[in-house]
Amino acid sequence: MTRPTAFSEVTKFCKSPSELRIRTLNLYRRYLRHSRDFVNNYNLDIPASQVKTKIRQEFERHRFINDLSVQNVLYMKSQMEFQELVNFWKQECHVMKYFETIENYDKTHNSSFIEKFIKGAD
Template identity: 70%
Template sequence: MTLPTAFAETTRFSTSHAEMRIRMLNLYRRYIRHSREFVNNYDLDIPTSEVKTKIRQEFEKHRHVNDLAVQNVMYMKGQMEFQELVNFWKQKCHVMKYFENFDYYDKAAKNSFVQRFLKGAD
């Protein structure tokens, strides 16, 4: 069982880009370390490697943001998201929204029983 406050972090703003970089890297590492736990807790049909790839993509998407105030807000949102995932405060459908455009998930959905049934396949 996870204590809700185990991964809580007090709100504080980074005053330099170097400090923010260290905090972001630590947050990224926490996400990666818990990726297998996310797959198990939410019973995802996605391999852990795909989850790690998606985590990497989400961090890379915002890599070139240079405004420190924006970086601080993004860090806080990332930290809140992490705490919600780890404490199992989300439902599977909320987690799966991140994987809507993934090839692995799309292929599995196209070959599902319901999709074949709707097409009239045997």
């Protein structure tokens, strides 16, 4: 059983880029360590290596943001996302949204409301 507070973290504004970098790298490592748990808990049909690749892509996407306040907000959001994933507060469709491709978007975009609702798409 996972306690909700086990992976919680106090929301703290980092005043230096080096402090935020250390916290971000630690969070990235936690994501990687739990990647196999994400696959098992959410019954994903993808290998853990693909989950790790996606985690890397998400962190790399925001790598060159230089504004410290924006970096802090992104860190806090990713920390909340991590806690939701680890505590199993999400459903499989929420996790699979990260692995949607453009082709899948086009298919769900043109489908009926009921089909989208069943698949968990917007």
